[in-house]
Amino acid sequence: MNRRKFLRRVPAWAAILLAWPVSLRAGILASPVATNRLRPPGAVPEDLFAGRCIRCGRCVEVCPYHAITLLDIRAGVFAGTPLIAVEQIPCTLCMKCVQVCPTGTLARIGQEQTRMGLAVINRFTCLAWSGKTLCRTCYDKCPFKNRAIVLDRLKPVIREDTCTGCGLCTHACPVTDDLGLKAVNIEPIYAHAE
């Protein structure tokens, strides 16, 4: 396909998109980023992500833990962009993906500057907070031990200035509720930041 042909087809695609039922159109344009569904480290704000990422898949390829997956056609305009489902395979913060990103969609940052999201503890389902048992799995698994998660009288507390949102705690959390959520979940609060 040459450039001319491609350009000629753009209006047709736009027309198809406009003619698409409104309910589905929201699905096509909706960001996949949600609770425990995060972009890899150093990602630009979500509003820019789909435009900046060229869907080369290098970050997916380089990830040694297979944590980064490539979204498929069901993700609409976000198809081909990378996403991490932290309760399945969390990010180990090896920072290999940010090194290979050719476009700067994933900025070359260090481990500690990473802000994929923020861990939030559900004090109602958390075993330590609800007083059921002496669990401190999240505390033990945190790569910034005693910095990002601290223990206050044997109960875990998140320090938002240090938490990177890597999701190692979410993955290890022994609680899974009816909605598939853990007692500690990563909220992508930085994804839509200015």
Next chain:
Amino acid sequence: MAQTRRDFLKKTAALSAASYVGVHLPFDGTALAGTEEGITWHPGTCRLCGSGCRLELGVKKGEPVGLRGIPGARTNFGYLCMKGMLFWKCMRHPDRLTTPLYREKKTDPFRKISWDQALDIAAARFADAVRQHGNDSVAYYGSGQALTEETYLFQKIMRGGLQTNNVEGNPRLCMASAVGGYLTSFGADEPIGGYADMEKATCFFIIGSNTAEAHPVLFRRIMRRKLDNPEVKVINADPRLSQTSRIADKHLQFRPGTDLALLNGMANVIMEEKLYDQNFLSTYATFRQGKEKKEVSLDDYRKFVAGYTPEKVAGICGGNITADDIRQVARWFATATGTVSLWTMGINQRKRGVWANNLIHNLHILTGQLLKEGADSLSLTGQPNACGGVREGGGLCHILPGHRLVKKEKLRNQVEDAWGIPRGRIPPKPGYHTMAMFSAVNDGRIKAIWINCTSPAQSLPNCDHYNKGLAREDVFIVCTDIFPTRTTEYANLVLPTAFHFEKTGVYGCTERRSQLTRKAIDPPGDARPEVWIVREWAARLADRMKDPVISQCIKPFSGLDASYDLPRAIWTEYTQKVTKGRDNDLRGATYEVLARMADGVQWPALDEKYALTGGTTKKFVKGKDPLATIHSQNDLPYQFYGPAHPDRKLWVWLRPQADPEEMPDAGYPFYLSTGRIIDHWHTMSMTGRVPELLRANPYAYVEINPRDARRLGISPGDMVEVRSRRGVNLLPAKVYEGPVEGMVFVYWHDQEESRMINKVTKDAFDPGSKEPEFKICAATVRRVSGPRPLKPFLVRG
């Protein structure tokens, strides 16, 4: 939900009161919601570590549905750790062994057989071995997880029936040095005090124990004490900065293997600064030296520790230790109103583990931090019944039940009389200790071995070397277990057993406390309780060997129901006949009494009335310990009566610093140490089958100090080869400010071939206690590749 208005108001009041004072009670709304109809709760003891937490198993329609703590228990006050709360999930795991499995040759696949056939084969092979190769060609290797009744019955058949003292157990690998330490220092095995001292202590000295991960519920008690009373001092001495170090006021990070020097250095400060209790020493203690236990004077001792000045010791210990640190912790230790020392494998699993134990006891004897409230020298155990079953029940090659030495004829005769078998039936020579036993398997001197409830193929140090013996075709191996393990892979005959709560029996925890667990559910398939298996096997042995004495051994137990009456009869024989008149007198702790207690009974407990009060909290204290009162010879408040010290005194030992067997050198420049992680327990056959626990820690890794990692070019997650003169592992790296520089740390639960660290560890052992030096060997570390995705692994049979 059945809850009256009155209950509700009571609980509301309790909760408001609790929240007012900042306590979190272990019951709450969600727990109440769990008490739905149709669930019955059965009290018992936790299956995992040696803390002895009491808990209840929830059963609905005959199936386990959950576990919860018992708030009235004096061990855990209703608190449980994650392992304790979740182990019920492995009870109905599809991997459970449910039928006897047999194979003629170890290379063949297993085939299912009936119990009749299985017991016939086991009896025939043991009888043949005895007939052709002598009594010492058969052996039993048991476990600190077997119930007391099981260990007792096994050793009775082996000693009284098959006339061999080849009775050993995995506690040799974990607390033999503590036994040696207690016997040589105090004259009697097992701690003087118990957990209750933690609430009264003002100084904790934790050495060689990562209590926070290995005994989390006890750690809560220490932490609670520290949080409520910030002036309480916590000293942690460990070459690795662990989770326990986090609450320490002082963390002494010494070079591995220099612990004896450190302890002598503290004693030096105590002597130099006159912090010792002159009165206590002159009344209750003597000083001893050398193999011949020569009595020496206080001045000799002073001269001996003069060689361990804080400056010199700081130089030996390296790490972050300064002379002033040693002075500071010695002062804290000596001047506190009560000091509790805690240790586990870091001290016991050493070439000189008994000496290290002695040196801790020394500090307590010197300063009089013993026998009073809030002061104790408390060795924590790692297995739920290492104390109760194996130490007290005669589960080691040199001891008979009731803390009796095999080599003493009088004591052998007492046991023979109690069993109603001819005198002289129990051989006078102690059997093989664990390492000698598996060396004998290697040499083919042992022809038939029964391995019960443990996995030596993974848990022995330098395991590849000993697994060669287990693989020999001329060694017949019977395994009794609930899951396939690394050891069942070497077995000829695998017998499926009932799990905890599927049978009845007693566990004895760290603090001399015996606790009953009654059967609550049926075992899956055709799994049977061990006591039934042993009784039936012994009956067949008696037939085959035409030996009426073997029949006599099981005669009191024939025909009894294996789920309750049989273990009760065994316990009754053991307590009433065999512990009578011994220091672990358990006559008061009958099944009826134990069933009435929220927790259990601490021995000595001579009668039921006394046992119902909970037993003896402090040994040797007149008025608290009935035996001390009976043995009393004077008006002093304490009376020692330990069988090992004829002078009835505490002994302060002169023990020099001793290096580990293998020191790092140019070829193997790192110290390698091993240990545990909170989510797993020992060889992981149970905790690995709980998805929540496995997900948190799916495989072993090696912890490397960041400075070493930088030097070797190792980044977090890289695959690293850990190699010693014996074996090699390939593990992902965790670069972490944990181990001291020049040391790497690996946890040993993983069953995967390339991550089984006991292929690498050293099988040198303490000449006194025969406990191997798992904790220290020399290794080399090399980066192999970048991170790789790894899969958890369990033996599936």
